[in-house]
Amino acid sequence: MNYKIVIRVLGFLLLFLSASMLLPIPFSLYYGDSDYIALLISAGISFLFGSIAFIGFQEKRDMRPKEGFAIVTFGWIVLSAFGSLPFLLSGTIPSVTDAFFETMSGFSTTGSTILTDIEILPHGILFWRSLTHWIGGMGIIVLSIAILPFLGVGGMQLFKAEVPGPIADKLKPRVTETAKILWGVYLIFTIAETILLMLGGMTLFDALTHTFGTMATGGFSTKNGSVGSFNSAYIDYVIIVFMIIAGTNFSLHYSLFRGKFKAFHKNQEFRFFIFLIIAGTFVIGIDTYMNDYSTIAEAVRKTLFQVVAIITTTGYGTADYEQWAVSSQVILFMLMFIGGCAGSTGGGMKVMRVFVLFKFIYSEIVRLLHPQAVVRVRIGSYSIDRKVMTNIAGFFVAVTLLSAFGTLALTFMGIDLVTSLGCVAASINNIGPGLNLVGPTDNYAFLPDAAKWLLAFLMIIGRLEVFTVIILFSPSYWHK
Amino acid sequence: MNYKIVIRVLGFLLLFLSASMLLPIPFSLYYGDSDYIALLISAGISFLFGSIAFIGFQEKRDMRPKEGFAIVTFGWIVLSAFGSLPFLLSGTIPSVTDAFFETMSGFSTTGSTILTDIEILPHGILFWRSLTHWIGGMGIIVLSIAILPFLGVGGMQLFKAEVPGPIADKLKPRVTETAKILWGVYLIFTIAETILLMLGGMTLFDALTHTFGTMATGGFSTKNGSVGSFNSAYIDYVIIVFMIIAGTNFSLHYSLFRGKFKAFHKNQEFRFFIFLIIAGTFVIGIDTYMNDYSTIAEAVRKTLFQVVAIITTTGYGTADYEQWAVSSQVILFMLMFIGGCAGSTGGGMKVMRVFVLFKFIYSEIVRLLHPQAVVRVRIGSYSIDRKVMTNIAGFFVAVTLLSAFGTLALTFMGIDLVTSLGCVAASINNIGPGLNLVGPTDNYAFLPDAAKWLLAFLMIIGRLEVFTVIILFSPSYWHK
Numbered sequence: 001m002n003y004k005i006v007i008r009v010l011g012f013l014l015l016f017l018s019a020s021m022l023l024p025i026p027f028s029l030y031y032g033d034s035d036y037i038a039l040l041i042s043a044g045i046s047f048l049f050g051s052i053a054f055i056g057f058q059e060k061r062d063m064r065p066k067e068g069f070a071i072v073t074f075g076w077i078v079l080s081a082f083g084s085l086p087f088l089l090s091g092t093i094p095s096v097t098d099a100f101f102e103t104m105s106g107f108s109t110t111g112s113t114i115l116t117d118i119e120i121l122p123h124g125i126l127f128w129r130s131l132t133h134w135i136g137g138m139g140i141i142v143l144s145i146a147i148l149p150f151l152g153v154g155g156m157q158l159f160k161a162e163v164p165g166p167i168a169d170k171l172k173p174r175v176t177e178t179a180k181i182l183w184g185v186y187l188i189f190t191i192a193e194t195i196l197l198m199l200g201g202m203t204l205f206d207a208l209t210h211t212f213g214t215m216a217t218g219g220f221s222t223k224n225g226s227v228g229s230f231n232s233a234y235i236d237y238v239i240i241v242f243m244i245i246a247g248t249n250f251s252l253h254y255s256l257f258r259g260k261f262k263a264f265h266k267n268q269e270f271r272f273f274i275f276l277i278i279a280g281t282f283v284i285g286i287d288t289y290m291n292d293y294s295t296i297a298e299a300v301r302k303t304l305f306q307v308v309a310i311i312t313t314t315g316y317g318t319a320d321y322e323q324w325a326v327s328s329q330v331i332l333f334m335l336m337f338i339g340g341c342a343g344s345t346g347g348g349m350k351v352m353r354v355f356v357l358f359k360f361i362y363s364e365i366v367r368l369l370h371p372q373a374v375v376r377v378r379i380g381s382y383s384i385d386r387k388v389m390t391n392i393a394g395f396f397v398a399v400t401l402l403s404a405f406g407t408l409a410l411t412f413m414g415i416d417l418v419t420s421l422g423c424v425a426a427s428i429n430n431i432g433p434g435l436n437l438v439g440p441t442d443n444y445a446f447l448p449d450a451a452k453w454l455l456a457f458l459m460i461i462g463r464l465e466v467f468t469v470i471i472l473f474s475p476s477y478w479h480k
Numbered sequence: 481m482n483y484k485i486v487i488r489v490l491g492f493l494l495l496f497l498s499a500s501m502l503l504p505i506p507f508s509l510y511y512g513d514s515d516y517i518a519l520l521i522s523a524g525i526s527f528l529f530g531s532i533a534f535i536g537f538q539e540k541r542d543m544r545p546k547e548g549f550a551i552v553t554f555g556w557i558v559l560s561a562f563g564s565l566p567f568l569l570s571g572t573i574p575s576v577t578d579a580f581f582e583t584m585s586g587f588s589t590t591g592s593t594i595l596t597d598i599e600i601l602p603h604g605i606l607f608w609r610s611l612t613h614w615i616g617g618m619g620i621i622v623l624s625i626a627i628l629p630f631l632g633v634g635g636m637q638l639f640k641a642e643v644p645g646p647i648a649d650k651l652k653p654r655v656t657e658t659a660k661i662l663w664g665v666y667l668i669f670t671i672a673e674t675i676l677l678m679l680g681g682m683t684l685f686d687a688l689t690h691t692f693g694t695m696a697t698g699g700f701s702t703k704n705g706s707v708g709s710f711n712s713a714y715i716d717y718v719i720i721v722f723m724i725i726a727g728t729n730f731s732l733h734y735s736l737f738r739g740k741f742k743a744f745h746k747n748q749e750f751r752f753f754i755f756l757i758i759a760g761t762f763v764i765g766i767d768t769y770m771n772d773y774s775t776i777a778e779a780v781r782k783t784l785f786q787v788v789a790i791i792t793t794t795g796y797g798t799a800d801y802e803q804w805a806v807s808s809q810v811i812l813f814m815l816m817f818i819g820g821c822a823g824s825t826g827g828g829m830k831v832m833r834v835f836v837l838f839k840f841i842y843s844e845i846v847r848l849l850h851p852q853a854v855v856r857v858r859i860g861s862y863s864i865d866r867k868v869m870t871n872i873a874g875f876f877v878a879v880t881l882l883s884a885f886g887t888l889a890l891t892f893m894g895i896d897l898v899t900s901l902g903c904v905a906a907s908i909n910n911i912g913p914g915l916n917l918v919g920p921t922d923n924y925a926f927l928p929d930a931a932k933w934l935l936a937f938l939m940i941i942g943r944l945e946v947f948t949v950i951i952l953f954s955p956s957y958w959h960k
Binding site: 365401 | 545805888947
């Protein structure tokens with residue numbers, strides 16, 4: 001392991017973090033809050049540690065995958081640790097556990113909160129909280145890919161470890177270009193949604209913070225009642241559209257910008273994603289129309305919003321789905337594990353993996369019927385390599401086992417089964433709200449500290465596609 | 481598809497069933513009950529249909545895997561249909577749904593019951609109910625392998641489809657011999673347990689019925705309070721030992737009989753199985769000792785019994801584990817899915833598969849670290865073929881998805897989440913008792929008919945190792 005590279009890159013990330021901590025300050029000043037002081041001190045501390053690490057550890061050698069894994073995982077942990085300083089120093093979240101949980105929830109684009117009253121927080125802190133989503137969303141690391149070459153470090157292996165999902169379409173041969181392109185797409189949608197939300201009557205502050213939460217599929221709101229507080233069909237539908245956009249593979253958006261309109265139609269993952277949204281809304285909607293809402297329009301709006309918020313792993317709310325039928329909640333629970341498309345900011349297992357798993361099961365049946373035949377799993381014209389196939393199956397097994405053990409660990413802390421299941425699903429899939437005591441109208445404040453650390457760990461495991469993190473627990477990673 | 485062979489074999493199975501229906505009659509007469517009439521009529525009906533099918537459809541051609549799958553699945557269904565006649569004709573279970581559920585629960589060695597009061601049933605019927613376990617346990621089909629050659633049909637492909645677990649150790653080159661040997665081992669243990677239980681004070685009737693339930697890892701008792709009714713430490717420990725025996729690969733027992741004592745020690749699956757039992761008992765036992773029982777001896781006895789009853793998928797009870805901590809229940813729930821060893825009468829995913837899955841996850845990590853290396857998953861000196869590996873992963877994915885969809889379907893019928901989870905886990909893993917409303921002191925009577933049919937379907941899916949059944953739903957099975 002080349003520790004110098006790792007520390008140097010972590011230092012660079014801290015410098016980036018330090019700069020981003022200055023962004024909320026104008027809002028703090030505009031609204032006459034005093035939290036800009038905490039932000040300034042936090043930026044200073046991050047700058048200090050960042051400079052020491054960045055300047056003190058010069059390294060020109062190439063980075064290997066080993067260092068890539070360490071940088072991705074420790075990068076997220078270090079950013080969450082330093083990113084929690086504004087909460088601690090402003091006194092808005094005095095507990096270290098709570099502050100770390102909230103910040104990891106932000107950077108991992110989960111959106112679970114330990115805050116019981118969001119609206120009393122000063123504006124600079126609220127903006128910082130949402131900004132952690134936006135930074136995490138596209139991935140500080142992915143963003144850094146455009147800058148890593150500047151550090152004398154090749155980043156392809158990092159990209160491989162970071163880009164969500166099994167298939168990283170190579171948009172441009174050079175990674176730097178790819179990262180810049182994805183970042184540009186992300187920025188364009190961010191600006192577009194902010195403007196559209198302001199046209200719906202939101203202030204710049206609310207529009208920006210909710211856009212951050214949408215585009216990162218995060219879910220932090222500045223309102224106690226989440227998006228439902230605005231009580232506007234227009235705002236609901238704008239956010240629905242942008243949640244779907246954020247949950248879609250960004251290379252598809254790039255194709256669109258380049259005029260390739262057929263890309264969406266041809267993409268089997270995207271079609272399956274849209275199918276799941278429509279099917280989920282239809283099945284749940286029938287029930288909510290009959291039992292919860294008086295008009296079809298309202299049932300569609302509330303149900304569609306929730307289905308999209310869950311499958312994209314955003315976690316915004318306009319309705320308390322715990323009032324819906326148990327079967328509807330189970331569907332949402334299943335959608336939590338499916339998640340967004342590969343190459344999106346969404347969490348979960350990714351639509352592509354689930355799609356491939358269904359094809360995989362069918363290929364096993366065909367194999368039983370024709371033991372001598374060579375059975376291939378195809379997505380469109382693309383034949384899935386057997387290694388990728390076993391990797392996807394392994395991913396499914398790992399997520400299931402981690403979820404089971406996570407649930408077990410929580411029940412050992414005296415938490416009931418359904419709440420434990422909900423906590424784990426909402427964390428490992430980076431959603432936010434779960435079931436029972438951590439439902440859409442609740443928060444995570446009441447959990448014991450050990451539970452909060454465990455869930456924060458599940459958030460990073462889920463966000464970094466499981467193996468990136470658990471590889472660090474394998475003895476052979478640290479040997480030689 | 482060669483329908484003639486299928487129908488002829490099903491006919492043979494009915495003739496076998498007809499003969500076995502005569503076995504409970506002595507008990508009916510001895511106890512002065514009148515249920516022998518229903519048994520005689522049922523045997524007659526089965527004999528009639530069996531003879532027509534067996535004599536009417538002559539076929540000398542070889543059987544292919546296709547027919548094997550059909551015979552296994554339809555064999556189980558036909559036997560459950562005709563096997564429910566004694567319940568219907570005696571009036572002890574008047575509903576067709578309930579009678580089919582109970583019989584499928586018997587033949588699949590699940591042990592779930594729709595009976596609210598077991599002890600009021602006449603002795604012939606009770607004996608028949610337990611006998612369905614014993615017949616199902618080793619597998620009517622496995623038993624038939626010794627007789628299939630007599631029908632002019634080669635049975636190797638059937639054996640492949642039927643023997644539980646991924647690895648079928650070839651004991652003897654000829655399948656017929658293998659079946660005879662396994663049947664002999666099964667019979668020896670059955671006689672031994674019956675004698676040991678009678679030495680503990682049981683009547684021949686109780687000893688036989690409870691032995692049937694043990695050796696088949698079924699779980700039907702003749703008492704409302706299950707094994708707990710006998711309130712005897714000796715009986716508890718005898719049944720614990722024989723549940724472990726029944727949950728162990730029968731080819732290991734055969735090795736033992738042939739003097740190869742090291743076979744158990746060398747077998748990694750068996751060692752992992754024993755480790756899971758000890759670890760589960762230890763972790764749950766600490767909690768039950770502190771909260772539920774006054775002495776260590778009682779805590780060990782009750783906890784060990786329940787852990788063994790669950791992991792072997794027997795489902796007998798001496799304690800109501802729903803009074804234990806939620807974390808203990810989650811451990812039991814996880815053990816439900818692990819199940820017994822491959823080649824045992826136990827259900828679940830099988831210890832071997834779970835063991836291989838853990839190694840598989842680790843091999844994926846090694847692959848990430850050394851992308852160029854050829855990574856093999858080894859069990860002892862045996863290197864697991866990649867096809868077997870993906871098959872095991874596919875099995876895990878299929879069981880998880882079926883469990884999720886099964887749970888969803890039950891919640892649509894208005895059943896709560898935890899009960900639904902418990903029903904599905906207890907059925908697909910062939911255990912019996914589940915969680916909440918279907919806990920160890922409850923029964924399945926209250927469920928709507930649709931739920932009972934669904935659970936009966938999950939029982940056969942689980943018992944026949946999933947793919948044997950779902951292959952029949954694939955269009956390519958029926959084509960050509």
